[in-house]
Amino acid sequence: MVQVIPSFGGWIAYALALLHPEKVAGIITSNVLFMPPGAFTDQFVFPEGFYISRWQKPGRAEADFGRFDVKTVVRNIYTMFSQSEVPTAGENEEIMDLVKPSTPLPSWITEEEIETYGTLYEKNGFRRALQVPYRAMHTVGSEVQDPKIKVPTLVILGEKDYVMKLPGMEKYIRSGAVKKYVPNHETIYVPNGSHFVHEQFPDHVNQLILAFLDRNKHLAVV
Template identity: 75%
Template sequence: MDQITHKFIQVNGLNLHVAEAGSETSPPVIFLHGFPEIWYSWRHQMLAVATAGFRAIAPDFRGYGLSDAPPEPEKACLTDLVHDTASLLDSLAISSKAFVVAKDFGGWIAYGFALLYPEKVAGIITANVMFMPPGAFADHFVFPEGFYVSRWQKPERTEADFGRFDVKTVVRKIYIMFCGSEMPIAGENEEIMDLVKPSAPLPSWMTEEDIAIYGTLYEKNGFRTALQATYRTMHMPGSEIQDPKIQAPTLVILGEKDYLMKVPGMKEYIQSDSVKKYVPNHETVFVPEGCHFLQEQFPDHVNELIIAFLNRNKHVAVV
């Protein structure tokens, strides 16, 4: 971990925390985290990518980790994170196209970035999410009332639920919950945090030290901006673009045991290969035992997939 450096960069009026590894003259790879993650969730990939001859850049989104929260967290939205990504690359004086590696809702940022700033994107790798044109499949994906996404859209109930525990415990519970293969759905009189019992163990690939680091880094901002931008706006970046197309080469890595595979309509969309209408240069790879945290669960396998993709498309990043 001492090969990873840390700095703060002012982006759109906020100081964003950025972790980096590798030479500044190497092709850039920017890593975009999901929830409840931060830059640290990419620790295995950053070192592997840097060793392979690329420059790894992993920011904490605004309101996450050590980055500043926006002055009005209640107005935070995913499009802010897209513009922050573009401005961050500019602040780092990166003139070449960059590869974007993203997970979970970070994938929405990656695809929005490719739509709004195509001249900056050399290629995209996403874990656990693939491109879906905004609004086109809204009727296909119906969430039950007790599904965590539905519940976390309700500020008062969610903040009361989270507020019963310290930050570290909340992160621990979410990690354990999201590792399951079933959709996390609470009963009418049950809270989301209560889906995970206090005695529930961490997955074998995560340590107590990892959870302590996540907890410590979430203490600065808590979950207010994270929940607002991710779950309470649900506005897909780039939705204003008619007939959206992503021309950059794209790789999607999916865990076959990820609970998201059981979201109504998701498997049908994936199996139909409809995504190629919008992302012509698209490839999907399935990880048989993969859960929602592929890059931490199977870091070596994910690293191999990422580095092979980067090497195949390295020429695209050259100015």
């Protein structure tokens, strides 16, 4: 099985590859590279106001999101994560305060799409999205003695993605340190791509996925 998963959904794919390697033939994801368990505390140190730090605390994000209707929360997340700066709140701010109501949506997403996504979250809420990955990322694969992803892995990364500005992240990627844990790793950078590169440039990302599959024709695709 080749798993094609955007953004933090990649953590689920990596966990499956660690725990059940016989079930995974390859992984394609956008934005998120594999890091060993504990990396977010041992290797990458973030400020208290960093959005992941805030959302990992039970109740913090719920209280922040609860000040707004669901559509506004989804709209704010798309607006904020499409920028190149790392979402970090000040001492007297919450993450939702980082987006001004007058800030326009990125040109590649419509209000109708935001409405559709908002409807889905109105039905199911944000609890599961907060639990996985933010509140579970420290435990993913923690029981594996030598955490390595051995299958071919492609990460499609926007060059203007704020992920590139996380402390130590660019060095981790460009120095090849990631290959210590993912020997058969490939990163492809998309010029002007944001954190939502798969939605921003869907045709281009589709071509990158197809090219990866073509290079790995022996893989069983599901």
